[in-house]
Amino acid sequence: MARVAVIGAGIAGLSAAYHLREQADVTVFEKEANAGGHANSVEVTDAGRTLGLDTAFIVYNEPHYQKITQFFAELGVACQAHPGRFSFNNADTRTCYVSDDFELDEAAIRAKYPEDFVQLWTEAERFYRESPGHFIRKQAEMSLGEYLTANGYSDTFRYGFVVLVATAAWSVPADRIWDMPAATVIAFFLGHGREGLGGRTAPWRTVTGGSINYVRAVLERLGAAGQDIRLGTSVTKVAETAAGVEVSTGASVEMGTEAGTELFDEVIIALHADDALGVLAEPTPQQRMLEAIQYNTTKAALHTDAACMPADREQWRSWNYARSGDNDNMSTWVVYYLNQLHDFTSATDYFLTLDYPFAIAPERIIQEFDYRHPVFTTEARSLQSSIHTINAGDSRIKFAGSYFHSRKMGIDIVGSHESGFDSGAAAADAVVRSLSVDSAR
Structure with a gap:
């Protein structure tokens, strides 16, 4: 042999x-x-x-991870649904919104949020509605920055939504997102649900026990x-x-x-x-x-320090996207709330932060890692x-x-x-x- x-x-x-x-x-x-x-x-x-x-x-969904789904079935590995949902929070202004809000109609959005979020919500709805057609008709064969400019998207939408989901999905710095292919970003939303990794419009699952x-x-x-x-x-x-x-x-x-x-x-x-x-x-x-494939290193920390989360516990979700700084000098990060992601109950809250820019209490760190991801x-x-x-x-x-x-x-x-x-x-x-x-x- x-x-x-x-x-x-x-x-x-x-x-x-x-x-x-x-x-x-x-x-x-x-x-x-x-x-x-x-x-x-x-x-x-x-x-x-x-x-x-x-x-x-951590997660996969059966419609768009078909071979992984079959693989887990062949192996007899137990898997389970997880609830999805995300939060977006601005660490400077202490403002936060959650994915549940995207399920509201425009009247409810206007009653609950200021005008800048109404604009973000409206443009997100347009992006979900228009971008699949652009993808299919090959009208997104350009960089993400060029696509958003050509289609009249505001900085509110770019920096309040797109950059947070994209940096978390591909683990790249905010300033590199705009050079990514627009078609790849749109395909991500098509395959992962309209809210990206944290939503409920895709049937997310996770391996039981990790x-x-x-x-x-x-x-x-x-x-x-x-x-x-x-x-x-x-x-x-x-x-x-x-x-x-x-x-x-x-x-x-x-x-x-x-x-x-x-x-x-x-x-x-x-x-x-x-x-x-x-x-x-x-x-x-x-x-x-293969020299065309570049990489970015992400700092990951598994810990129990809740200081990384929104101040209001009612706004904690499985996926918690965050930003700090102005649009030209921005830090973005994501916090996975593992109790919800893995769907278990514990007196201890467990978090995984990626590229968190602030200090984590040393005594609350369980383990730290460096992960490398391809930049597309x-x-x-x-x-x-x-x-x-x-x-x-x-x-x-x-x-x-x-x-x-x-x-x-x-x-x-x-x-x-x-x-x-x-x-x-x-x-x-x-x-x-x-x-x-x-x-x-």
Whole structure:
């Protein structure tokens, strides 16, 4: 049986290994001590029970995460609905509104809010009504900033709504949002509901007990199939030779591993695009197309400090978007209220903050993380029309990652667990085709 290496045990790598589990002798290399990548749950003891608190991948919905939904069903992983809903708050003015308000009619909005929110609500309704048609007719093939200007959207809508949802969805700084492809942003709302990640118009679900449970189920399946899972093993170089593909690994005193080089028939690199290029001994011109994918680092903190939330507890929601500063010098962040997201009751409130600009009480911090997310520029979107061809050539090295679009959902469905999972399946398919060609020779 052919030997295949999968480098990286995030959703893309796990998907690739899962799809190859009965067709090749697979070795999975993961530099971290745990598999899962952004499927990263922290388990805490709370009133004698264990709570799995997700810190990156948290929710999905069945209509637009169809392959992930099927995957969880195959694994027999328990999942549950979560209530959705969001709040938007301005930390400077202490003003806040909640997603429930978008379900009111205009008369109720005018009775409850000042004119600037009425304008925001009115433009949001227009955006939901008009943008799908622009997307379908390819009238959104421009940057988000250009699209909003061309269609007469105000700064109130841009900075009071769009920038908050978009920075949270893609984990990028506010000043980079306007260069994102408008079509990608519109597709996000089409796939995630009109309120983005926090709404109730999409049937959101979460893995019961945290996403760590689906990772454990995958590892159990891979182990039962005899696959070799090497955690805490960092790959330092991948070199294609006439005999196959050499994979070199570094030594780790902590994990008790030694440096070495092994030969494989095929290799799937399921890392961030820049990290994938970084381990290649000699990237080909075609492989260098991945240089178009840029990344941004997000600071995440899991903690119990309620100072990050709106002052009025009645305004707490699952997803709490916030901003501070003026439009030209703005900080944006999001707070996930995990008690609501995971739908559990506790005397302790658990929060996950992304890029929170203020101090968190040190004694209330459970754990902190740095996560890297792809930044989708117009250049990166243009790449999507041909990105899957990187695995169609004669090279024995294939690629997978959430920077690939979902083949079924289209070029604007990128950066999600669904696209990461699909990319792993696509890379596995490419390996099977390559091995079939070799065996036919």
